[in-house]
Amino acid sequence: MFPKGTKRKFSDSGEEAVSSGDQGPAAPSAAARMLSSSYSLQRQSLLDMSLIKLQLCHMLVEPNLCRSVLIANTVRQIQEEMTQDGTWQIMTQALAAAQCPTDRLVATEVLCRQTDPAAQAGQSPKPYAVVGVEEGYHSEEVVMEGDVETDVTMSTLSPVSPQLSSASYLAGPFGMGPCWEEEEEDGECEEEEEEEDSEECVSEGEEGDGDHLSADSRTGEQVFGTFEIKHPAPPPDPALEELFSDVDPSYYDLDTVLTGMQSAPKMGPYDLLDSLSSHGPTALSSSSSCRSDLNELDHIMEIIVGS
Amino acid sequence: LLPPDEGRAGITLTLVSFSDIISTVEFNYSGELLATGDKGGRVVIFQHEQESKNRPHLRGEYNVYSTFQSHEPEFDYLKSLEIEEKINKIRWLPQQNAAHFLLSTNDKTIKLWKISERDKRAEGYNLKDEDGRLRDPFRITSLRVPVLMPMDLMVEASPRRIFANAHTYHINSISVNSDHETYLSADDLRINLWHLEITDRSFNIVDIKPANMEELTEVITAAECHPHQCNVFVYSSSKGTIRLCDMRAAALCDRHSKFFEEPEDPSSRSFFSEIISSISDVKFSHSGRYMMTRDYLSVKVWDLNMENRPVETYQVHEYLRSKLCSLYENDCIFDKFECCWNGSDSAIMTGSYNNFFRMFDRNTRRDITLEASRESSKPRATLKPRKVSTGGKRKKDEISVDSLDFNKKILHTAWHPKDNVIAVAATNNLYIFQDKIN
Numbered sequence: 001m002f003p004k005g006t007k008r009k010f011s012d013s014g015e016e017a018v019s020s021g022d023q024g025p026a027a028p029s030a031a032a033r034m035l036s037s038s039y040s041l042q043r044q045s046l047l048d049m050s051l052i053k054l055q056l057c058h059m060l061v062e063p064n065l066c067r068s069v070l071i072a073n074t075v076r077q078i079q080e081e082m083t084q085d086g087t088w089q090i091m092t093q094a095l096a097a098a099q100c101p102t103d104r105l106v107a108t109e110v111l112c113r114q115t116d117p118a119a120q121a122g123q124s125p126k127p128y129a130v131v132g133v134e135e136g137y138h139s140e141e142v143v144m145e146g147d148v149e150t151d152v153t154m155s156t157l158s159p160v161s162p163q164l165s166s167a168s169y170l171a172g173p174f175g176m177g178p179c180w181e182e183e184e185e186d187g188e189c190e191e192e193e194e195e196e197d198s199e200e201c202v203s204e205g206e207e208g209d210g211d212h213l214s215a216d217s218r219t220g221e222q223v224f225g226t227f228e229i230k231h232p233a234p235p236p237d238p239a240l241e242e243l244f245s246d247v248d249p250s251y252y253d254l255d256t257v258l259t260g261m262q263s264a265p266k267m268g269p270y271d272l273l274d275s276l277s278s279h280g281p282t283a284l285s286s287s288s289s290c291r292s293d294l295n296e297l298d299h300i301m302e303i304i305v306g307s
Numbered sequence: 308l309l310p311p312d313e314g315r316a317g318i319t320l321t322l323v324s325f326s327d328i329i330s331t332v333e334f335n336y337s338g339e340l341l342a343t344g345d346k347g348g349r350v351v352i353f354q355h356e357q358e359s360k361n362r363p364h365l366r367g368e369y370n371v372y373s374t375f376q377s378h379e380p381e382f383d384y385l386k387s388l389e390i391e392e393k394i395n396k397i398r399w400l401p402q403q404n405a406a407h408f409l410l411s412t413n414d415k416t417i418k419l420w421k422i423s424e425r426d427k428r429a430e431g432y433n434l435k436d437e438d439g440r441l442r443d444p445f446r447i448t449s450l451r452v453p454v455l456m457p458m459d460l461m462v463e464a465s466p467r468r469i470f471a472n473a474h475t476y477h478i479n480s481i482s483v484n485s486d487h488e489t490y491l492s493a494d495d496l497r498i499n500l501w502h503l504e505i506t507d508r509s510f511n512i513v514d515i516k517p518a519n520m521e522e523l524t525e526v527i528t529a530a531e532c533h534p535h536q537c538n539v540f541v542y543s544s545s546k547g548t549i550r551l552c553d554m555r556a557a558a559l560c561d562r563h564s565k566f567f568e569e570p571e572d573p574s575s576r577s578f579f580s581e582i583i584s585s586i587s588d589v590k591f592s593h594s595g596r597y598m599m600t601r602d603y604l605s606v607k608v609w610d611l612n613m614e615n616r617p618v619e620t621y622q623v624h625e626y627l628r629s630k631l632c633s634l635y636e637n638d639c640i641f642d643k644f645e646c647c648w649n650g651s652d653s654a655i656m657t658g659s660y661n662n663f664f665r666m667f668d669r670n671t672r673r674d675i676t677l678e679a680s681r682e683s684s685k686p687r688a689t690l691k692p693r694k695v696s697t698g699g700k701r702k703k704d705e706i707s708v709d710s711l712d713f714n715k716k717i718l719h720t721a722w723h724p725k726d727n728v729i730a731v732a733a734t735n736n737l738y739i740f741q742d743k744i745n
Contacts, residue, residue, distance in 0.1 A: 046578060046632070049635070049636060066641075077578055
């Protein structure tokens with residue numbers, strides 16, 4: 001279960017610190033938690049991990065609603081506690097001000113399919129795409145007889161940006177050292193995207209994660225894999241704003257999606273980032289509600305919390 | 308209770324390897340038949356052979372009785388998503404004639420299957436040959452009465468009803484009502500009531516979908532009809548609550564009659580508290596007086612007359628509590644374990660990791676951990692109890708928590724309704740354990 005050399009003890013005893021932390025919003029304990037940087041780091045890691053889990057989903061099969069709801073609730077809990085602590089404000093301000101490295105994005109594959117018996121049975125790797133929480137929910141909607149609902153929302157991409165916040169925690173707690181390693185893998189990613197069946201790309205995306213992980217030198221014991229995507233260094237501010245911008249929900253309309261598909265039939269999630277940074281296909285940049293002034297994490301939290 | 312004490316004759320094991328992961332296991336009402344569903348949409352039914360006349364003290368074996376493809380993968384063109392053919396649940400109908408009926412469901416569609424035997428055929432027709440060719444009527448000079456001749460047993464499965472297009476979300480439960488005419492099906496947000504004869508409509512009896520999906524914080528995880536009261540059913544949620552509903556009260560059972568929830572222990576609260584409280588299975592006792600719920604770390608028995616806490620709590624693998632973060636990382640924390648009662652409601656069983664499964668005797672409070680492994684299939688083998696060591700010192704024969712294989716999970720188990728026979732699904736392998744003594 002644990003990769004060799006991982007600091008299991010630290011991670012799990014640290015988890016106990018997280019577990020036993022909450023005693024209510026009393027100021028003294030909040031202050032005590034503030035002082036415990038290890039607790040804050042672990043909580044932050046848990047938040048990052050949860051956000052990534054929400055975004056990376058199977059795209060060919062509908063995501064598990066129960067799991068998504070539980071993860072979203074976890075994110076909410078963390079955000080509430082951080083808001084009480086006052087650390088939420090600090091974090092969002094810090095991320096907004098920070099000069100994030102623009103030549104690297106680190107994503108962590110936490111849904112290791114190599115350890116999945118199905119993957120071991122030789123099934124083809126499930127495709128991945130980046131999906132926001134509410135898109136994940138909306139993708140369950142279906143036009144049915146007599147059903148008033150007329151949303152036909154396609155699961156789509158929301159910015160992969162939370163990984164940037166995790167980039168600032170590369171030194172990471174939980175003994176996740178090996179998992180946060182950056183590797184030169186984008187060549188492989190390119191190949192995998194070319195393997196995609198164009199039909200599957202209506203859902204924007206497929207990462208041959210199983211292939212990728214097997215290409216990875218790690219063994220099946222590894223729970224994590226990592227891959228890194230390089231996109232050309234854009235001018236910092238406009239690129240970041242594009243990267244973090246919301247995609248107009250009208251994008252989810254069937255017509256727009258199909259148009260998008262025709263113009264860019266083999267889009268993967270990281271193609272999207274490339275295209276955004278280089279001011280790519282009009283279907284994607286046509287959003288009229290770009291929130292260029294919001295930090296991406298805050299934005300995602302707003303989606304989740306609905307504030 | 309099944310675990311061998313000193314002096315018992317031991318256990319026989321039937322081990323069947325499947326080509327796919329087994330996704331559901333269910334005995335029928337008599338225990339004569341055992342149905343399994345797998346990830347590939349197939350149903351395999353095993354039948355208990357009659358005890359041999361030579362050795363009546365030994366139980367008969369379970370052999371394959373029927374195999375058929377229940378569900379096929381589908382593609383939802385509207386959402387561009389695949390609908391898995393994996394069989395989520397199988398439920399038998401009570402037997403009313405020579406044929407057997409069962410309901411099988413995948414994420415979206417429920418099917419009623421008729422399984423019937425044919426062991427005789429008619430010979431000696433007047434108007435046609437044995438080959439089936441029509442005889443020339445002018446050549447018929449005498450009449451004969453066709454005779455039924457025995458033939459090799461043939462078991463046929465045919466779909467009798469298909470209940471489709473009623474669930475937007477993934478079906479997690481089906482349950483046959485005690486009236487034997489209706490059944491319920493539950494998905495993440497809704498529960499529908501069907502009549503077995505009517506496939507083009509169903510009644511929606513529970514709907515917890517919020518107007519704004521962004522407000523969604525709780526989903527339905529399991530549902531079951533009461534074994535005797537045809538107006539009562541329960542459903543469990545991802546927040547660890549159970550609602551008991553009475554269908555006589557209103558057409559839409561959004562308001563529960565009873566609400567079961569155990570107050571949280573504030574000292575053990577963590578970011579994972581809600582996730583591990585999510586109920587993965589709910590089962591009424593055969594008596595109908597109790598129900599059992601399975602959450603990530605424990606099994607709880609509830610008295611239907613007491614809503615504020617369970618009457619019994621059994622720890623399945625408490626040693627995992629300190630590993631919750633890692634189990635969250637690798638998604639194991641979302642595994643949905645099932646649980647089951649024995650025929651007399653005196654014992655309960657549920658699965659764990661490393662191919663372990665656990666049994667609890669409610670009367671003696673004894674519990675045992677057993678492993679579904681090929682070692683058990685050796686002759687004269689008895690099931691050896693296993694133990695997981697949690698402390699620093701690991702005793703001989705104990706296994707440490709870090710050595711557990713979290714890919715080997717036993718999610719589906721079933722207990723014979725009358726006898727000491729259990730079926731345990733360990734990924735691709737089905738283990739049927741029987742007491743040797745009849």
